[in-house]
Amino acid sequence: MNSPAHSSSQPAVARDRAEQQEIDASAKWPVLVFFGSALLWLIIGGALQLAASIQLHTPAFLADCEWFTHGRIAPAAQNALVYGWGMNAGFAFALWLMARLSAAALRSAGWLMVAAVFWNLGVFLGLAGILGGYSTSYELLEMPSFASLLLLGSYLMIGVWAVTTFSVRNTEKVYASQWYILGAAFWFPWLFLVARLMLSTSPVNGVVQSIVNVWYVNGLLNLWFVPLALAAAYYFLPKILGKPIYDYYVAVIGFWWFAICSACSAGSRLIGGPVPAWVATLGSAASMLVIAAVVIIGVNLLGTLCGNFAKAQKSTTLRFIVLSIVGFMLAAALNFALSVRSFAEMAQFTFIPELRDWLLLYACFSTAMFGAAYFFLPRVTGKVWRAPVLISTHYAATALGVLALTVGLFVAGWKQGHQLNLSDVNFATITNEITPWLTYRSVALMLLSIGHLAFLINFVWIACPCCSPCTTAATIKNPPEMEAHQA
Amino acid sequence: MKNGLLIFSGAFATLALSWAGVVLTANNQLGSLTQYKDPVDDALYPAPLTGLANQGRLVYQDLGCVSCHTQQVRRAGFGSDIERKWGKHQSVARDYIQEMTVLIGSSRFGPDLRNVGSRIPDADYFYKLLYNPQTKFAGAPLAHGMPAYPFLFETRPVGSVQSSHKAIKTTADGKEIVPTARAQALVAYLLSLKDSYEYPEAKPFVATEKKEGGH
Numbered sequence: 238m239n240s241p242a243h244s245s246s247q248p249a250v251a252r253d254r255a256e257q258q259e260i261d262a263s264a265k266w267p268v269l270v271f272f273g274s275a276l277l278w279l280i281i282g283g284a285l286q287l288a289a290s291i292q293l294h295t296p297a298f299l300a301d302c303e304w305f306t307h308g309r310i311a312p313a314a315q316n317a318l319v320y321g322w323g324m325n326a327g328f329a330f331a332l333w334l335m336a337r338l339s340a341a342a343l344r345s346a347g348w349l350m351v352a353a354v355f356w357n358l359g360v361f362l363g364l365a366g367i368l369g370g371y372s373t374s375y376e377l378l379e380m381p382s383f384a385s386l387l388l389l390g391s392y393l394m395i396g397v398w399a400v401t402t403f404s405v406r407n408t409e410k411v412y413a414s415q416w417y418i419l420g421a422a423f424w425f426p427w428l429f430l431v432a433r434l435m436l437s438t439s440p441v442n443g444v445v446q447s448i449v450n451v452w453y454v455n456g457l458l459n460l461w462f463v464p465l466a467l468a469a470a471y472y473f474l475p476k477i478l479g480k481p482i483y484d485y486y487v488a489v490i491g492f493w494w495f496a497i498c499s500a501c502s503a504g505s506r507l508i509g510g511p512v513p514a515w516v517a518t519l520g521s522a523a524s525m526l527v528i529a530a531v532v533i534i535g536v537n538l539l540g541t542l543c544g545n546f547a548k549a550q551k552s553t554t555l556r557f558i559v560l561s562i563v564g565f566m567l568a569a570a571l572n573f574a575l576s577v578r579s580f581a582e583m584a585q586f587t588f589i590p591e592l593r594d595w596l597l598l599y600a601c602f603s604t605a606m607f608g609a610a611y612f613f614l615p616r617v618t619g620k621v622w623r624a625p626v627l628i629s630t631h632y633a634a635t636a637l638g639v640l641a642l643t644v645g646l647f648v649a650g651w652k653q654g655h656q657l658n659l660s661d662v663n664f665a666t667i668t669n670e671i672t673p674w675l676t677y678r679s680v681a682l683m684l685l686s687i688g689h690l691a692f693l694i695n696f697v698w699i700a701c702p703c704c705s706p707c708t709t710a711a712t713i714k715n716p717p718e719m720e721a722h723q724a
Numbered sequence: 725m726k727n728g729l730l731i732f733s734g735a736f737a738t739l740a741l742s743w744a745g746v747v748l749t750a751n752n753q754l755g756s757l758t759q760y761k762d763p764v765d766d767a768l769y770p771a772p773l774t775g776l777a778n779q780g781r782l783v784y785q786d787l788g789c790v791s792c793h794t795q796q797v798r799r800a801g802f803g804s805d806i807e808r809k810w811g812k813h814q815s816v817a818r819d820y821i822q823e824m825t826v827l828i829g830s831s832r833f834g835p836d837l838r839n840v841g842s843r844i845p846d847a848d849y850f851y852k853l854l855y856n857p858q859t860k861f862a863g864a865p866l867a868h869g870m871p872a873y874p875f876l877f878e879t880r881p882v883g884s885v886q887s888s889h890k891a892i893k894t895t896a897d898g899k900e901i902v903p904t905a906r907a908q909a910l911v912a913y914l915l916s917l918k919d920s921y922e923y924p925e926a927k928p929f930v931a932t933e934k935k936e937g938g939h
Contacts, residue, residue, distance in 0.1 A: 308788020660807030
């Protein structure tokens with residue numbers, strides 16, 4: 238097994254560390270460019286999301302301006318968070334981790350940065366398209382076609398380098414995090430290309446469009462965002478705790494089981510819809526079977542964490558990773574519930590499915606990327622984090638925000654679903670009933686934004702070459718969380 | 725796992741399985757679904773959208789109405805869609821075959837709109853709703869959580885030109901509020917939303933009891 242905890246034997250430590258620094262340095266600029274743009278999109282997407290959330294309890298907010306009407310701002314926020322924040326952050330993390338685990342320097346930083354420019358241009362044009370009224374109205378594929386071409390082209394340029402780094406690897410074994418990254422790198426372009434072809438280029442007939450759409454949304458969340466979050470958890474837990482993954486030999490079963498079942502689980506989003514019954518039934522069955530994979534992954538990750546919880550709480554990275562694991566489990570539980578027909582009957586058109594998707598994208602994926610960034614940014618830049626108070630602010634805001642939003646959306650969805658199914662309760666009553674919970678959600682989103690701002694300030698300090706001088710001490714010195722396993 | 729190729733082929737097979745199993749199979753089954761010819765009146769259902777309604781669909785799409793409104797009626801006994809009079813029967817795949825963009829939606833922050841054209845066959849109602857959902861009707865606002873769409877209307881002085889018969893109201897200072905072409909298209913689309921025909925596949929399944937020895 239090539240667990241990161243055992244990647245360096247004692248005599249070779251010094252040499253390994255020099256090599257590692259070389260690899261980290263090779264990834265510096267691509268990582269900074271991708272992660273920097275990700276953070277900008279996180280701020281923009283967060284602001285749009287907050288505005289869209291305010292509009293649900295105060296409909297007059299920004300209603301006079303066509304560009305900011307709710308039906309445009311809500312998908313724009315979602316796209317900014319998915320393609321702007323999520324995918325940029327995923328690129329930064331995956332390229333760096335792939336280089337590290339393959340013990341090979343990241344090549345062609347120049348190409349990657351060109352790709353980054355085109356990717357961000359694509360996201361920008363796509364968002365402008367949605368806000369300007371050129372939305373396709375397909376969930377998470379709202380961007381007009383010209384933006385999609387840019388996204389797909391630049392993705393291929395980025396993905397090629399992740400795969401190239403892997404193929405020139407200097408290691409014998411392939412670690413779990415690498416499976417997840419490779420899978421994600423390969424799945425996205427296929428999902429995206431097929432969905433665009435079947436929806437925009439030569440649209441399929443009738444409700445097949447809806448099936449393609451849920452297949453894409455489900456695939457994007459479960460086969461791109463979740464794998465990257467799991468790659469982070471599988472890497473950082475053993476790395477920082479200094480012990481191998483618990484029962485590592487089952488990880489491979491967990492990986493394939495998770496991939497196969499979640500790839501087939503899309504249909505559970507169409508329970509009761511105007512599609513053949515087998516679509517929903519197959520989706521529900523697959524959604525339920527995913528739980529076995531979640532248990533295996535849980536045994537791996539929580540087993541490693543077991544008994545080391547206090548130690549994990551000392552590392553900022555692991556605190557976020559623990560949050561991410563909790564988010565993953567919650568999303569899986571909710572997804573299971575939503576694939577049970579009687580629960581779906583109540584919950585399917587409410588805020589509860591929205592909560593499930595948000596848990597996957599934010600509570601599971603985004604927190605994992607925050608944790609990862611606290612680890613890799615000091616290493617690629619050779620600097621230390623400037624303001625610990627901003628780190629604590631970020632963590633506290635994230636943890637509280639995730640908790641508050643989960644409770645808020647669940648209660649809102651629960652009330653909404655029950656009342657929607659009582660035909661004598663009119664819509665005005667339902668809206669009034671859930672309005673306080675939607676206001677509460679806006680507050681939770683504000684809380685999350687405070688965390689993002691704190692993180693941004695710290696990022697600017699560590700990324701900007703003129704901000705803090707690069708001291709030799711900071712470059713050589715291991716962060717406290719590393720000392721444990723080096724000792 | 726040591727082998728990169730193995731991971732790749734596995735990943736390929738995984739998505740190929742779900743693509744073929746879910747998307748292609750569904751396309752195979754539904755892709756060639758055609759209009760239904762009624763045996764009695766020989767007419768074809770569902771009828772295509774009219775030109776103006778089709779333009780209105782684009783407005784519906786561009787304003788993102790699908791963010792808060794579904795267009796699918798669930799079967800009787802599964803949710804209260806039928807009791808809420810959102811439709812007389814459940815929506816089936818054939819209802820959607822004439823639509824360029826299928827907008828079944830996934831959120832019911834607002835009511836379902838699949839049959840809103842037969843539920844509220846009143847253009848004036850929709851103009852008032854779009855211009856200002858807070859407009860009072862029988863003492864209560866038309867809609868609570870819905871935003872206004874004032875940019876779909878133009879305010880112009882009466883006097884200089886002949887008053888428009890489409891004007892929804894006249895303000896105190898002698899101006900009238902007239903729906904733009906986009907508002908008219910959108911309302912035409914909303915009025916066109918009605919699945920009036922019940923296909924054989926939409927009828928609830930009734931198990932017929934086997935008669936013993938009855939021939």
